[in-house]
Amino acid sequence: MFRPFVMIAMAAWLAIAALPATADAQSFGRAVRIVVPYAPGGSSDILARLIAPKLQEAIGQAVVVENKPGGSGNIGADAVAKAPKDGHTLLLLDVGTLALAPSLFPDLTFDPQKDLAPVGMIMFAPYVLAVSPQVPAKSIAELVAFAKANPGKLAVANSGIGGMNHVTPIRVAKALGIEWKNVPYRGGAAATRAVVAGESQVIFNGVSATLPFVKNGQLVGLAVSGPARLPAVPDVPTFDEAKLPAGDAGTWQGLMVTAGSPPELVARLDAELRKILAMPDIAGKIADLGGTVKADGPAAFKSWFADNVRTLGEVVRENGIKGE
Amino acid sequence: MDLFGNLALGLATAVQPVNLLYCLIGVVIGTAIGVLPGIGPIPTVALLLPFTFGLDPTSAFILLAGIFYGAQYGGSTTAILVNVPGETSSVVTCLDGHEMAQQGRAGPALAIAAISSFYAGTIATLVICLLSVPLSALALKFTAVEYFSLLVLGLLAAVVLAHGSVMKALAMVLLGLLLGLIGIDVSSGAARMTFGIAELGDGIDFVPVAMGLFGLAEIMANLERPPVRQVVSQKVRDLVPSVADLKAAFPAMTRGTLIGSILGVLPGGGAALPPFTAYAIEKKVSKNKAMFGHGAIEGVAAPEAANNAGAQTSFIPLLTLGIPANALMALMIGALMMHGIQPGPQIMSEQPQLVWGVIASMWVGNLMLLIINLPLVGIWVSMLKIPYRLLFPAIALLCCIGTYGIANSVFNIWLMLGCALVGYLFIKVGAEPAPLLLGLVLGPQLEENFRRAMLLSDGDVAVFVQRPISAGLLAVAALLILVLMSPTVFRKRKEALAE
Numbered sequence: 082m083f084r085p086f087v088m089i090a091m092a093a094w095l096a097i098a099a100l101p102a103t104a105d106a107q108s109f110g111r112a113v114r115i116v117v118p119y120a121p122g123g124s125s126d127i128l129a130r131l132i133a134p135k136l137q138e139a140i141g142q143a144v145v146v147e148n149k150p151g152g153s154g155n156i157g158a159d160a161v162a163k164a165p166k167d168g169h170t171l172l173l174l175d176v177g178t179l180a181l182a183p184s185l186f187p188d189l190t191f192d193p194q195k196d197l198a199p200v201g202m203i204m205f206a207p208y209v210l211a212v213s214p215q216v217p218a219k220s221i222a223e224l225v226a227f228a229k230a231n232p233g234k235l236a237v238a239n240s241g242i243g244g245m246n247h248v249t250p251i252r253v254a255k256a257l258g259i260e261w262k263n264v265p266y267r268g269g270a271a272a273t274r275a276v277v278a279g280e281s282q283v284i285f286n287g288v289s290a291t292l293p294f295v296k297n298g299q300l301v302g303l304a305v306s307g308p309a310r311l312p313a314v315p316d317v318p319t320f321d322e323a324k325l326p327a328g329d330a331g332t333w334q335g336l337m338v339t340a341g342s343p344p345e346l347v348a349r350l351d352a353e354l355r356k357i358l359a360m361p362d363i364a365g366k367i368a369d370l371g372g373t374v375k376a377d378g379p380a381a382f383k384s385w386f387a388d389n390v391r392t393l394g395e396v397v398r399e400n401g402i403k404g405e
Numbered sequence: 406m407d408l409f410g411n412l413a414l415g416l417a418t419a420v421q422p423v424n425l426l427y428c429l430i431g432v433v434i435g436t437a438i439g440v441l442p443g444i445g446p447i448p449t450v451a452l453l454l455p456f457t458f459g460l461d462p463t464s465a466f467i468l469l470a471g472i473f474y475g476a477q478y479g480g481s482t483t484a485i486l487v488n489v490p491g492e493t494s495s496v497v498t499c500l501d502g503h504e505m506a507q508q509g510r511a512g513p514a515l516a517i518a519a520i521s522s523f524y525a526g527t528i529a530t531l532v533i534c535l536l537s538v539p540l541s542a543l544a545l546k547f548t549a550v551e552y553f554s555l556l557v558l559g560l561l562a563a564v565v566l567a568h569g570s571v572m573k574a575l576a577m578v579l580l581g582l583l584l585g586l587i588g589i590d591v592s593s594g595a596a597r598m599t600f601g602i603a604e605l606g607d608g609i610d611f612v613p614v615a616m617g618l619f620g621l622a623e624i625m626a627n628l629e630r631p632p633v634r635q636v637v638s639q640k641v642r643d644l645v646p647s648v649a650d651l652k653a654a655f656p657a658m659t660r661g662t663l664i665g666s667i668l669g670v671l672p673g674g675g676a677a678l679p680p681f682t683a684y685a686i687e688k689k690v691s692k693n694k695a696m697f698g699h700g701a702i703e704g705v706a707a708p709e710a711a712n713n714a715g716a717q718t719s720f721i722p723l724l725t726l727g728i729p730a731n732a733l734m735a736l737m738i739g740a741l742m743m744h745g746i747q748p749g750p751q752i753m754s755e756q757p758q759l760v761w762g763v764i765a766s767m768w769v770g771n772l773m774l775l776i777i778n779l780p781l782v783g784i785w786v787s788m789l790k791i792p793y794r795l796l797f798p799a800i801a802l803l804c805c806i807g808t809y810g811i812a813n814s815v816f817n818i819w820l821m822l823g824c825a826l827v828g829y830l831f832i833k834v835g836a837e838p839a840p841l842l843l844g845l846v847l848g849p850q851l852e853e854n855f856r857r858a859m860l861l862s863d864g865d866v867a868v869f870v871q872r873p874i875s876a877g878l879l880a881v882a883a884l885l886i887l888v889l890m891s892p893t894v895f896r897k898r899k900e901a902l903a904e
Contacts, residue, residue: 120447120732120735121447121448121450121451121454121736121739122451122732122735122736122737122738122739122740123735123739126451126739127739127742127743130451130454130455130743131743133455134455147813148448148451148812148813149812149813149814150607150812151603151604151606151607151812151814152589152603152606152607155603155606156603156604156606156814159603188601190603233863236860236861241591242589242591242593242594243594262860262861264857264860264861265591265592265594266591266857267591267853268735270728270729270735270738273728274545274722274726274728275548275549277545277726277728278545278546278547278548279548280548280549280857280861281861289742289747292749293727293747293748293749293750293751294727294749294750296749296751297749297750297751299750365745366743366745369742369743369745369747370742403594
């Protein structure tokens, strides 16, 4: 009679003592910053501004989005890598481009794998491979035939040196045994405009930016990356079906934090991020951005990132691509 | 699509009380950030985006658009009063607007700026209604080749802009072009003249350079002058422009509106091209050329009209093609997507209420801006009565905040302070900073488009004269060089005859 009571009492005491302790370790002492290393208006920025108010509600502290553009996102990433290791400075960015950075920029001022720690993946948005209607090709096979018959005629518009859509066309051209010019533009919108205007002929770009032109007939969609065909254009095959490499090419958006931050806080952020990504309104907005929710936690993110640093590094070395 | 049906739908949407309210909020915020130097519409719109989630997309877009063109109105105020360009687009307004203020004519300058903006806004609204489709087709005709030729013309305009020595203006343009080379080269990815400083990777930002060279340098130069200042008259007669002023300004406004409407449509032109070009052309066609740079009212009217018209027509590529013409329009696309609207070429047919509502709201907003700004002229002018010891530190502080806000970087503040020192030197040697700024803005685009054109044509320079639009632009540029040189030629001949 006596002992169980003591045990229950002790358990209760322990539970009470433990509760605030865990709550303390998992609670945020001050405002949290989400650094977006690009100018406002892009996918990363939109995601950060969608997530910030929800996270603010969940953790009871102000969550501020801070745009720190420049250097292909490396300036903002560097700032988070060097922030205090207290879990209050987050980084939301295109992690595919970040995975390219170590092999493209030998002088990178931080190590994305050592100085930054993953919180969770957020979204994957596939690429559409589209061509100008001036190119007489309705399929990858016809594109290859045209490229081989007219060497030097095709130009691929990319959104800037050192981005995923600069490296992907190079991989694809190599696999198809064709040659095309890689023409860099200042951003995806300028690249899209160039292909719609017929200045360049081929583009690999995000679904939301490209599909309206495909539906309108101003661009012809030849393939989409990602695991499955897109419901909006069911006739366009996937990269895998069209025997193209880089089937997982696209935009991967993820949330990171300064490495060495308290594991309790990272676990809390992971849990809150999963809850937020499960909200129907957030999933709906992510679908509007042309993507799908990827609520992978830190472990899956970490191995994805390591794999990509390795494979993209090989592509960069094999093709002699230089970031600067 | 019939025009009147669309306009009626647009107006009916724009005058709904809730939309009127958001339009008013937008233009008031826009005016405020325009007046504050360096705090531009882009960070403001980004900051306000989350607050628009709860709104109907049309109301949200009306609000955000109001901020953008409202800022064009406000930007001229600080340019005229204290020679600090509040926005990129109001750099040119400094040239004659501030000169007018120093002559005690700040009131007419501000009023003309507001009237020109309203006039241009009205015409530009009509242009959007009537000419969206052909103008967007024109925008698609502009490839790297045409851009290069347009930019050559724009840079020549920079030389015309200067009212002092042509040699000094040329030197300043070249210096601007060199500064524009700093940063990671878009075509090759090579880092040029960055000295390992990461912040220089994306090149030198325009705003800290403009504010340093104009505003802060001006303050430094003022500090060493004796503290006598123009007594600002508060009589209403001196606040409103005279009939002669209006007569002189009207043709300039019309030309400015035309230039702004066309250049605004072209993606990538940026906010700087329309007012610079309008000013340069005005200076060439005006009857009293000598007045330019010394308080010519046309020198305020033309660029103000051009920047407002350009701000509005820059919506055309967004609304008809779904392609943003500048960074702010890219942000607007983001805003649309957050509201679940897919921007793209089909937006006009799928969202007629949104598109035409926003277009009509621009005219309504411009009317509001005129009503807000004209009575404010008196208040702004009395701001000049604030003693320098209070006014100057306040301006310096606002410049620092605004510059920091561009990329949340302290580097830009140091850059601005460095430019202030250089700007002081320029004032001492009598070199004008405006051509330098144009070189800085247009240089990177000139190079980028030239290299892209060369890459696409396999290095064949003949493409520039083979394409009709490009050849036409280059012909105008050649003509301009001849006109530029002719006075010197004539003068030399006269001198020769005198001997």
